[in-house]
Amino acid sequence: MSKSIPSGKLANLKVSMLATAVGVALSGFGISAQAAGPTLSDADFEKGKTIYFQRCAGCHGTLRKGATGKSLEPKTTKKNPDGSVEVGGTLKLGQERLEKIIRYGTEGGMNNFDDILSDEEIKLMATYIQMEPPVPPEMSI
The missing domain is CATH 1.20.5 (Single alpha-helices involved in coiled-coils or other helix-helix interfaces)
Structure with a gap:
């Protein structure tokens, strides 16, 4: 039943x-x-891109993968010798910490930009580097 x-x-x-x-x-x-993650208007994204290529790309690379400066990719993963995976990137650092790094520099050698960029530009750049980098133009050979 x-x-x-x-x-x-x-x-x-x-x-x-x-x-x-x-x-x-x-x-x-x-x-x-x-x-x-964060977003920007098209105009602000272009402004961030211009500032990045003028002030940041020389050390951090055009694709933000790092050169003499650290990688500025939004999401990174690193496999440790013990097999664990470490997640990092600019998204993990967050807006406030990135603004401080841009404003005051680091002991590792990054210059401070508080005397070069306005507060608005510092906020813009902290947001910009948390976004995926723009795709570079295709070059013909």
């Missing part, structure tokens, strides 16, 4: 399942939006 669920409890169960499904779906949207 099978027992049936009373109609009132069945309705409550359906509502609970629907609420759970909606909650899971909405939390997924929140995660993907957060994972996307």
Whole structure:
């Protein structure tokens, strides 16, 4: 013999399942939006790109992979000898820390830019380097 669920409890169960499904779906949207990182208008992105190539690319490279300066890629992973993976990048450092680094420099040799860039430009650059670098133009041979 099978027992049936009373109609009132069945309705409550359906509502609970629907609420759970909606909650899971909405939390997924929140995660993907957060994972996307900061954004800039097209004009601000172009301004950031210009400043980057004038002031930063000489040390950090045109693709931000690092040269004499560290990598400025938004997301980096490094496999340690013990097999663990270390996640880093400018997104992990965050806006506030990047602004301080740009403003005051580092003991590792990066110049301070507080006397070269305005506060607005420092904020712009901290946001810009958390975004994927622009794709360089294709060069014909």
